[in-house]
Amino acid sequence: MIVGVPLPGPTVFGLDPLYTGGVGLAEVLITLFKVGVAFALLMVAVMLMIWFERKVISDMQNRIGPNLAGPFGILQTLADGIKLFFKEDLIPEKSDRLVFKLAPYLSLVPAFLVFAVVPVGGNFSGGNGRVSLFGHETFLQVADPPVGILLVLAMSSVAVYGVMLAGWSSGSKYPLLASVRASAQMVSYEAALGLSLAAVLLKSGSLSTNQIVSEQSVWNWNLWVTWVVPMVIFLIAATAELNRPPFDLVEAEQELVGGFHTEYSSIRFALFYLAEFMNMITMSAIVVTLFLGGPNGPDFTSVGWLSGVLWFFVKLMLFLFFFVWLRATLPRFRYDQLMDLGWKLLIPLSLGWLLVLASYDVAGDRGWNRAAAVIVALAIMAALASLLALALRAARQRRELDPQGEFV
């Protein structure tokens, strides 16, 4: 790059106002600072999250839980981490060594990268989410790429590799079975995740996370703008995507020993553990950003950016508790139930909902009666759904009459 000439297209670095005046030393330093803070924040959050989950679950099971390391056992994760770090690192004889070592990082890195597009604060009621950092206007997120939320989908599809390769490279049959199971599950639920996301994109009209949050200010949250259902679907699909209970078939101990990371030990196992909890935190942050208005909320502090960060934190905690609650109360799904739920219920439902929302919008644009448009759309969907149900029932009856499939 020739020094002094502004870049022809500023969007390579995203839509952050920090980079509009060219990129100098100050901008690079601020970016590095933001990356460092995001990294530290996530690591501390994971540490506290593991402790929080163990404490809440033990409360729900009428136990005490970790209580020795530090006040209320808050340092338990740190102790566990140090223990794992100093354990012997075993690599199975039959494993594919290179892939075996690569896999944990393929799980961990996407979990970090997703957090980069989450706006954790900023005044969205009037300031468009900008805050002043060391005298420069910027967003409180590491990056705001124009494709924003697609980065989340891309990274969640890359995370599949971590699980898949870990299972395969172990050179052992239970991890392989678990990883095939897990990757099939993650790929299936990605479709429902993407379709429920499309409802949000339809209403926001932008892929950029900053824009999506701005559109929801202050009380215009996508939760009710998209009429609740997409958020429910997104939450279910996200739980499956995270391999959290009740969709934790990856780790079904009774069938698969320990799941895809059976052969992993020491620091590499710790990396998977870290990635799992980090994914949970980033996914909750994404739900907050997409459906609950991110840092939006009534301003109650005198410091401009503080109330946004606080609101974001409160909403984040809500979902983190929700995930723990699910784990403590729901039994695991059977694999065919899981696939049925994903393919036969969530995908058609989210697609149908998207079409109903679209018909509502189109009716508004064309000046038609909105209620009529929605009713017509719903009637068509209902007809299609009953046709599908009929076809499924006919197929099932035929299978029962002719289990060998000889008379087709």
Place this chain on the structure above:
Amino acid sequence: METAVFIVCAAIVLAGALGVVLARNPVHAALSLVGTLFGMAVLFLNLEAHFLAAVQIIVYAGAIVVLFLFVIMLLGVDRLEDLSVEPITGQRVLAAIVGLGTFGLAVAFLVNSDIGAFHTKELTLEVSGQYSNLRQIADALFTDYVYAFEATAALLTISVVGAVVMSRRMARSDEAQETAEDD
């Protein structure tokens, strides 16, 4: 900077491509392919085609190569293939001819076009103008190319249905054979 990014990514893309061809282990070859796809995604970013870059990763790296890996894992990769036998006679000669031909076409295109190798970014900026990538692509897909788009969709649906029908037929005839043998 644009040129520097191009050089690094081109090196990654080429290294990945070589890895796909030279790796003994099919899983390593598939992983090299992922490297190539990521390099291409960054090249798209370098050309201001953000949406294409994201779709490249979601569709190719996230779905297609995962599918490859699935097939490789389920079929088992422990058997090493005997490279001295050609499955189809004349395959290697034909492959060399087709490869050289494609390479020649690509070079001829680069030499003849007035784009030049290093000034493509200005061109894409001119095209994309003030609207986002997404809107540009949507405009093109749902106006000028709507028939091609719908035809592709129909083709994909037909191929999916066809694949399901064929796999069910085969499974059934296998079962029928087994029951016949049992009898």
